[in-house]
Amino acid sequence: MSAVALMNPQPAPIVACTVSRDVSNFDLLIEDMESELGERWGDLGFEDAVVFLSQPDADELEFIAIAVDSQDEGDLARISGIIAEAKAKGIRVILIAEEVSPIALHQLLRLGADDFVPYPLPEGALHEAIERLGQSDMPPELPSGHSAPSFKATGGRDGVVLGVHGLAGGVGATTFAVNLAWELANPESSKKNPVTPPRVCLLDFDFQYGSASTYLDLPRREVVFELLTDTAHMDADSFLQALLTFNDRLHVLTAPADMLPLDIVTGEDIERIIEMARANFDFVVIDMPTTVVQWTETALNAAHVYFAMLELDMRSAQNALRMIRALKAENMATEKLRYVLNRAPKFTDMTGKARVKRMAESLDIAIEVQLSDCGRAVTQANDHGLPLAASAPKLPLRREIQKLAQGVSELSRAAEAAGQ
Secondary structure (H helix, E strand, O other): OOHHHHHOOOOOOOOEEEEEOOHHHOHHHHHHHHHHHOOOEEEEOHHHHHHHOOOHHHHHOOEEEEEEEHHHHHHHHHHHHHHHHHHHOOOEEEEEEEOOOHHHHHHHHHOOOOEEEEOOOOOOHHHHHHHHHHHOOOOOOOOOOEEOOOOOOOOOOOOEEEEEEEOOOOOOHHHHHHHHHHHHHOOOOOOOOOOOOOOEEEEEOOOOOOOHHHHOOOOOOHHHHHHHOOHHHOOHHHHHHOOEEEOOOEEEEOOOOOOOOHHHOOHHHHHHHHHHHHHHOOEEEEEOOOOOOOOHHHHHHHOOEEEEEEOOOHHHHHHHHHHHHHHHHOOOOOOOEEEEEEEEOOOOOHHHHHHHHHHHHHHOOOEEEEEEOOOHHHHHHHHOOOOHHHHOOOOHHHHHHHHHHHHHHHHHHHHHHHHO
16 A cells, blocks of 8 residues: 555555555565455555654554664664654554664664564564554463562662573573572571571573573563663663562563574663662572673673583583683683583592593683582473472482572671671
8 A cells, every 4th residue: 555545535444554665575564464454554655654653643543563674774763763753652663674683673672662573574473463562551461370579679789690601502501590599589497597588580681592481480571572672761660570470489580582682682781680680689690691792791790600500521611611711801800700510420420520620620610519410300390390499309409509599698698797
């Protein structure tokens, strides 16, 4: 449909329109719009959209779908103006992007686009995006047993930040992060030694393959994406609304629902999120992506302790060496690194113990924590969405993580007492 046709009266009211340099470049979008809306949609070029959105007729629109590709990156200022005008009128914006750089995509999303769909459009993606627009004004429904944080965001805390970074895929970093966070949130307490449970927050910063939500059976929500793409306007209330609570104890910022580029956030975004978490929680555990990105340095600098997970194999040894070299080349602090060996040899495996010692000596590091290999039981706990404390409390791995969490808590309390 042409821009002129959109301006003229139609038998059916126009409730949406596409905005693009040339909609014929997005034939799948045309098909999906016709499938969803029939004759109740129109098409505008960028220049036409600027004019139309300033007219009273635009008030009838429910949403616009702005379609851009790599050739439109030089026209971001005008596209940004269209998004701003639409948001000012209360019109929802779906961004359709094909081969757009992460920087350009990030800029457009920060301006207030309500949803993002990649092009070519996946089957049913536009339908789902339109449905999400209709649900965004409704209070989010959470599964039974999961809720948003109940306390008010008053700030005033100065939480301990613990980073967890797997030095190779599959070394158990997320399992370690999830269970460490849960043990910190549930310290052992007795009548002789009563302990007030601290507030603990788990941040899943693996925006592509983050599994913390899977391991705790938590849903992934669109509000996380909205938070990540607009941290400049984040306040304590919006931050807490993006969190979910597991069993009323552990507060979790899950990975987004969709796979996102790791550089969709900047170091400033990460710093804002970590500082907000520190201000409202006693412990902040960060599950980092295996990939080293620009904001890895930000997380490392913010962490009090940065756990580097590895296994007793050549790939872990080589990656640990690469990590150490990279940090030293950038003059970054390596003293925060604490090396954790997962699936360590059993106590009676003297050959394995000797290999661990040789590995540490060759890398010139100290492997301070060794975790047992508990095999299938760990996989089952993760698949069932439960911490080890709930599914297999007597498992050696659970006991080792519990002991580590207890030591971290005691050091934190001692430091707090010394500072008073």
